[in-house]
Amino acid sequence: MSLAATARIVAAADGGLPVLTGEGPLAPRRTRATGPYTRVTVVGAMSAPLGGDRLALHTEVRDGARLLVDSAAATVALPGRGGAPATYDLVLTVGEDAELRWLPEQLVSAAGSELRMRTVVDLAPTARLVLREEQVLGRHAEEPGTLLSRLTVRRAGRPLLDQELGYGPGAPGGWDGPAVLAGHRATGQLLVVDPEFADRPVETRLLGEHAVVAPLAGPAALVTAVAPDALVLRRALDEALAELAPERVGSGHGIR
DSSP states (O other), X not given: OOOEEEEEEEEOTTSOOSEEEXXXXXXXXXXXXXXXXXXXXXXXXXXXXXXXXXXXEEEEEOTTXXXXXXXXXXXXXXXXXXXXXXXXXXXXXXXXXXXXXXXOOOEEEOXXXXXXXXXXXXXXXXXXXXXXEEEEESSTTSOOOEEEEEEEEEETTEEEEEEEEXXXXXXXXXXXXXXXXXXXXXXXXXXXXXGGGGTSOOOOEEOSSSEEEEEETTTEEEEEEXXXXXXXXXXXXXXXXXXXXXXXXXXXSOOO
């Protein structure tokens, strides 16, 4: 039987979480952090998403707040009994002089699954964002499921990034070809939006053998990478994260 579940996170400038609710497999929990960030870890309370499931996670970072969201484990998309695709919608809003670090674990597309994932981000002009996405196509020694993913980011109401990716047997042809994954089974990206990039934009360059960083008008930087497995992919994105968006230090409300 498929399910519908929604979780909500609201972070305030004083370090509080006036809203922290979850349903079904989505269980957000406040966890210990350091520095100026309030930290929330999303715990999977049950296996999901299964085919036919409809999941949503809404996060609001109010003016002046600093929020880090991670997850306790990878999310595994699994086939359901009815054959319908699962959907997972992320809606992220970041206010003036606020910062969101969205750093979940990998999304694993298991054989036979079909997941349609949509992430929509709205940023105030002075907001900062660090957003990491990692997809692993198939568990060990298995073929991938079908994964369709769209990321839409707006800053000050204007489009900053809008891209759609598709992998697996239900995706448009060519996804595994030399111009896209070239046989790799792990792929991901790191998006960093920072007003400081207006004065010092990043330069387009390679990061290792299979990753590249490029500037976006916004101001922002986008790192894209492919890798043979999740571990190599994480190393590449961690290197980019440390360079482009190290955690800010100083007093704050990270420890509660």
